[in-house]
Amino acid sequence: xxxxxxxKLDQARQRLGDINALLSSEGATRDMEQFxxxxxxxxxxxxxxxxxxxxxDAEQDVAEAQELLADPEMRNYAESEIKTGRERLxxxxxxxxxxxxxxxxxxxxxxxxxxxxGTGG
Numbered sequence: 001x002x003x004x005x006x007x008k009l010d011q012a013r014q015r016l017g018d019i020n021a022l023l024s025s026e027g028a029t030r031d032m033e034q035f036x037x038x039x040x041x042x043x044x045x046x047x048x049x050x051x052x053x054x055x056x057d058a059e060q061d062v063a064e065a066q067e068l069l070a071d072p073e074m075r076n077y078a079e080s081e082i083k084t085g086r087e088r089l090x091x092x093x094x095x096x097x098x099x100x101x102x103x104x105x106x107x108x109x110x111x112x113x114x115x116x117x118g119t120g121g
Contacts, residue, residue, distance in 0.1 A: 001055070001093055009052040010060045016045045017032065049098045055092040 019042045022028060029035050062085035068078035 001096075005096070006047055007098070008100070009048070011051060012045050013049045016042065016049045019045070048096070051092060051099060055089065055096060058085055058088045058092060062089065 019038050023035070023038055023042065028038075062082055065078045065081035065085060068074040068081075071078075
């Protein structure tokens, strides 16, 4: 993973922690507009941070499996763990990149689609 993406995800994780602290404070509901804004931001950041945490866990698993390569008895197990861990890292990184794409401002809007019969033979 690129360091710029990892830095952005670390910032998102930190921001989510800040939002959680603000939402759990006793005066959070005094300003309902701010409460709504923070709740929306929390809902947007939570899936991204959750996936990033899974990515970090997978990195940790691969690192631990690489340490097991030195042990001859655990070598086969470690190789299989490294292979599955790297596949999981690739899949998680792809999902993270999709989640980090900028959202279209029209995503939240509804659409009406009218289908009419055509004329002709």
